[in-house]
Amino acid sequence: MNVQKNYLFTGDSITEWFDTKGLLSEFKIKNRGVAGDSSVELLARIDPEWFDPAPDYIFLCIGTNDLARKRSPEQILGIIENICEKFLEHSPTSTIVLTSIFPVRNNPDRLMQDIKKCNKLIKGVTRIGGYFYFNLFPHFNDGAGMLKEEFTEDGLHLSAAAYHKWSELFREFIKEIEA
Numbered sequence: 001m002n003v004q005k006n007y008l009f010t011g012d013s014i015t016e017w018f019d020t021k022g023l024l025s026e027f028k029i030k031n032r033g034v035a036g037d038s039s040v041e042l043l044a045r046i047d048p049e050w051f052d053p054a055p056d057y058i059f060l061c062i063g064t065n066d067l068a069r070k071r072s073p074e075q076i077l078g079i080i081e082n083i084c085e086k087f088l089e090h091s092p093t094s095t096i097v098l099t100s101i102f103p104v105r106n107n108p109d110r111l112m113q114d115i116k117k118c119n120k121l122i123k124g125v126t127r128i129g130g131y132f133y134f135n136l137f138p139h140f141n142d143g144a145g146m147l148k149e150e151f152t153e154d155g156l157h158l159s160a161a162a163y164h165k166w167s168e169l170f171r172e173f174i175k176e177i178e179a
Helices: 039-045 064-068 073-090 112-129 160-178
Strands: 006-011 028-033 057-061 095-099 132-134
Touching (some): 039 073, 064 112, 073 112, 095 112, 095 160
Parallel strands (some): 006 028, 095 132
């Protein structure tokens, strides 16, 4: 018997604008991304309703707006750890998946060196916390340290082509972690 799993996506506009119903229709996904959110706002708005029914997997993609608000990678990581603790308070059986911060293109408010440092710290906390790390960064990076041109129109937000790529990578990732 194939039991369909529940997924919870959390994050900012990049997550909110991911048409999971259209691109990942075979999955039961609640998308709780909100445009403009940083980790601070996300932590404050976590709602017990999100966890009914309990998600099998909780995906967290947050941090780019924190960088624009001049938070350090270490501060961002601390808040991400608090978010994960709150997720587990509401849903202790869920598996948490931390998603890398996407690269940007010509966006001076979000320095690539800070994004890379955040991603390194996020990857490190997955080992300590027992979470999974979903590293999308290399698939969206143009090799010169920027978000691929075809994956954005404004240097920050993702294009339809980028969301298609993300959905393909999501399917592969789920197959790997459930193998």
